[in-house]
Amino acid sequence: xxxxxxxxxxxxxxxxxxxxxxxxxxxxxxxxxxxxxxxxxxxxxxxxxxxxxxxxxxxxxxxxxxxxxxxxxxxxxxxxxxxxxxxxxxxxxxxxxxxxxxxxxxxxxxxxxxxxxxxxxxxxxxxxxxxxxxxxxxxxxxxxxxxxxxxxxxxxxxxxxxxxxxxxxxxxxxxxxxxxxxxxxxxxxxxxxxxxxxxxxxxxxxxxxxxxxxxxxxxxxxxxxxxxxxxxxxxxxxxxxxxxxxxxxxxxxxxxxxxxxxxxxxxxxxxxxxxxxxxxxxxxxxxxxxxxxxxxxxxxxxxxxxxxxxxxxxxxxxxxxxxxxxxxxxxxxxxxxxxxxxxxxxxxxxxxxxxxxxxxxxxxxxxxxxxxxxxxxxxxxxxxxxxxxxxxxxxxxxxxxxxxxxxxxxxxxxxxxxxxxxxxxxxxxxxxxxxxxxxxxxxxxxx
Numbered sequence: 001x002x003x004x005x006x007x008x009x010x011x012x013x014x015x016x017x018x019x020x021x022x023x024x025x026x027x028x029x030x031x032x033x034x035x036x037x038x039x040x041x042x043x044x045x046x047x048x049x050x051x052x053x054x055x056x057x058x059x060x061x062x063x064x065x066x067x068x069x070x071x072x073x074x075x076x077x078x079x080x081x082x083x084x085x086x087x088x089x090x091x092x093x094x095x096x097x098x099x100x101x102x103x104x105x106x107x108x109x110x111x112x113x114x115x116x117x118x119x120x121x122x123x124x125x126x127x128x129x130x131x132x133x134x135x136x137x138x139x140x141x142x143x144x145x146x147x148x149x150x151x152x153x154x155x156x157x158x159x160x161x162x163x164x165x166x167x168x169x170x171x172x173x174x175x176x177x178x179x180x181x182x183x184x185x186x187x188x189x190x191x192x193x194x195x196x197x198x199x200x201x202x203x204x205x206x207x208x209x210x211x212x213x214x215x216x217x218x219x220x221x222x223x224x225x226x227x228x229x230x231x232x233x234x235x236x237x238x239x240x241x242x243x244x245x246x247x248x249x250x251x252x253x254x255x256x257x258x259x260x261x262x263x264x265x266x267x268x269x270x271x272x273x274x275x276x277x278x279x280x281x282x283x284x285x286x287x288x289x290x291x292x293x294x295x296x297x298x299x300x301x302x303x304x305x306x307x308x309x310x311x312x313x314x315x316x317x318x319x320x321x322x323x324x325x326x327x328x329x330x331x332x333x334x335x336x337x338x339x340x341x342x343x344x345x346x347x348x349x350x351x352x353x354x355x356x357x358x359x360x361x362x363x364x365x366x367x368x369x370x371x372x373x374x375x376x377x378x379x380x381x382x383x384x385x386x387x388x389x390x391x392x393x394x395x396x397x398x399x400x401x402x403x404x405x406x407x408x409x410x411x412x413x414x415x416x417x418x419x420x421x422x423x424x425x426x427x428x429x430x431x432x433x434x435x436x437x438x439x440x441x442x443x444x445x446x447x
Contacts, residue, residue: 003037010036014055021104023324027111027349028055030356034430048446050438057110059083060103061157065131067149069142079150081129083163084110087440090161091127092117092377092384094168097175101130108324109168112348113377115433116370119409122381127163129154135170136290147178154179155186160193160387166380167196169323172242172287173208192387195380199392204383206398207376211346212246212321213399214375214406215367219317219344220254221410222365225423231255233342236315238262239322240286240293243346243373247319248279260310262322263293267310270302314338321346329354336362345369356426363422371409371429378405 007029014028032051039045061081069075080103083091093113096106106128114126131150135143158165167176176196183193190202197203206213216230223229233256237244240261248258257273261282270278278300285291297304311318311331318340320327324347327335332355335343343359344367345351351359351368359366379402386392393401409429416435417428 003040006040007033007036010051013052018104018107021107023108023349024104024111026353027108030349030353030426031111031115031430031434034427035434038431038434044442045438048442050441053441054085054114054434054437055111057082057084057107058086061129061154062103063153065133065146065150065153067142067145070139075146077131077133077146079129079131079133079153080106081154081157081163081165082106082110082127083157084126084128085114085437086125087437087444088118089123089125091163092124092166092380093126093128094130094166095171095175095179096128096130096168097133097135097170098130099132099134101132105324106130109348112370114437115430116374117377117381118433118436119371119412119429120374120378120381120405121408122378122405124377124381124384127165128168129165130168130171133170135175140174143175144178147175148182151179151182152186155183158183158193160191160384164192164380164384165194166377169241172196173198192384195383197383202383202387204379204386204398205393205395206402207379207383208242209246209249210379210402211243211373211376212248213250214378214402215243215319215321215344215346215372216247216250216254217375217403217406218367218372218410219319219342219365221407222342222344222367222425225414226365229254230317233257233316234259234314235317235319236260236310236313236340237319237321238267238310238326238350239320239347240282241321243376244319244321245279245283245286247321247346248274248282249276251317251319252276252279256317259315260313261293261296262310265292265294266304266306266308268293268297268302268304269310269313270296270300272302311335312338315340317342317344319344319346320350322350323347324349325352327351327355329358331355332358336364341365343367344372346373348373360424360426365423366425368426368429370433371413371425374409375402375406378402
């Protein structure tokens with residue numbers, strides 16, 4: 001009860017200081033409800049007000065992006081960069097181009113990124129950015145003009161030892177290329193200021209695959225704690241973009257069967273499983289043609305559920321890989337009633353707090369986003385290392401490093417979250433990520 005009051009008092013201050021930012025409030029609450037009991041036993045963190053400082057960005061940059069569309073009309077978008085915490089390294093985190101982007105969403109993502117990056121064991125701080133620009137339906141030239149205008153302003157605030165952005169929703173290889181080209185033109189230097197670059201110009205092998213692969217490896221490590229593996233498991237996946245595609249690929253390689261993929265229009269259910277040939281069709285559909293997932297159902301004669309999410313389909317493992325709060329309490333109950341006992345999150349905060357409570361009550365294997373989907377930023381960190389060394393590692397070497405990082409994250413979660421036979425991955429990830437950042441902040445004084 002004492003802890004509950006302290007958590008409520010802390011959150012009341014956060015909400016008062018950050019009104020209307022529901023996603024940010026949710027992200028902070030999910031962390032403090034596990035960390036506050038821990039720091040009560042370690043008063044040095046309380047005295048230094050580490051939690052309060054963690055919840056306040058070091059810097060927030062808000063700027064206008066004006067650009068010309070193909071009709072010659074001026075368009076105006078709002079853009080942001082949240083530089084959240086640099087205690088353990090340069091700010092690191094993606095750029096998101098989507099109509100839903102606002103200050104609260106990016107602050108939630110940046111806050112999560114601080115702890116996620118800490119868990120990777122790599123020297124990276126946390127940040128996030130983006131714009132309410134929507135690349136969907138835009139020509140390549142329109143996307144290029146927007147990216148060039150966006151980077152003209154952002155270039156003042158980033159650098160390889162300051163802030164290193166990457167991609168996120170709406171920012172793939174095309175966008176990273178345009179952003180990098182403009183940075184190079186303005187600064188007259190070829191440097192590792194962005195990750196997710198093309199293989200030919202400073203990118204890393206495995207980077208596109210990293211988040212999906214990492215979330216799959218994390219699911220495998222969770223299953224290993226029960227003497228089990230993904231072999232023979234039925235897996236439901238949401239999303240059909242980068243993370244979902246490569247999670248599907250790796251699950252299949254490890255012997256599992258993926259039966260669903262989705263987009264904003266609905267989801268497909270293929271009871272026979274999405275094999276390598278079918279996945280190749282999805283990649284062509286989504287990455288090249290930018291089509292809708294319903295076309296998969298039409299081609300392979302399987303069921304399409306319009307406007308629905310895949311959490312009613314019977315499975316052993318669920319991987320929410322689309323967006324925040326896509327899996328609610330009722331859907332969580334349905335998953336567990338249908339036999340699901342592993343959830344590995346490829347998206348950021350895809351489960352509502354009520355859904356997480358259902359997982360924890362049922363004591364299933366629940367890998368929350370900041371642990372399970374850290375593979376993407378981990379390989380971004382490896383890309384930074386390769387850029388600094390002016391070297392390129394082989395695919396096998398990067399994949400082995402990714403596997404080891406995901407194993408190390410799992411070990412950290414186990415160290416701080418084990419309670420008898422049960423591993424509370426929420427507690428383990430939050431405390432494990434917090435301690436490294438907090439200790440660095442203590443060492444650096446009041447800054």
